[in-house]
Amino acid sequence: MSDDLYALEAWAGALLAKLAPAQRRAINHKVAIDLRRSQAQRIKAQQGPDGAAYPARKKRKEFKGKNGRIKRQKAAMFAKMRTAKHLKVKATGDQIEVGFFGWVARVAHVHQFGRHDRVSKKGPAFKYPERPLLGLREPDRTLIRESLLRHIAKN
Incomplete structure (x- = not known):
């Protein structure tokens, strides 16, 4: 897998070396947005980079409210984390980064690697199952190649 990444880097580097630094940065930013x-x-579909489904959430006790009351819609896992506000891109002329930064990075790290964390500030500690949020797979590498070629062709 790492050999494949080095091959992609060498191929993209040769194409981008012919461009001006401002053009490289702009193209890298567009490719990073496509990757994000x-x-x-993929996070919305609740799948890891290998295509496996995330482990299910722990079951909660049902809320028994008054009849006729509208129940709250079930929140999707990682709904806010996958937004552009939290899933950031950083692009320079030489590299592309897609990831979580700041306090969201700590939460993402706990889920990515299945670590222990507190449920609330003074609440009990819980071992979260491993739910890989970020990672590259073959369709992502293909997306990077196609996106790079599409944006270079426009310039």
């Missing part, structure tokens, strides 16, 4: 979109769609 694909990562967010």
Whole structure:
């Protein structure tokens, strides 16, 4: 897998070396946005980079309210984290980064690697199951190649 990434880096580097630094940065930013979109769609589908489904959430006790009351819609896992506000892109002329930064990075790290964390500030500690949020798979590499070629062709 790492050999495949080095091959992609060498191929993209040769194409981008012919461009001016401002053009490289702009193209890298557009490719990073395309990659962020694909990562967010995969997180929404609750699949890891290998295509496996995330482990199910722990079952909650049902709320028994008054009849006729509208119940709150079930919140999707990682709904806010996959938004552009939290899933950030950083692009320079040389590299692309798609990831979580700040306090969201700590929460993402706990889920990515299945670590222990507190449920609330003074609440009990819980071992979260491993739910890989970010990662590259073959369709993502293909997306990077196609996006890079599409944006270079426009310039």
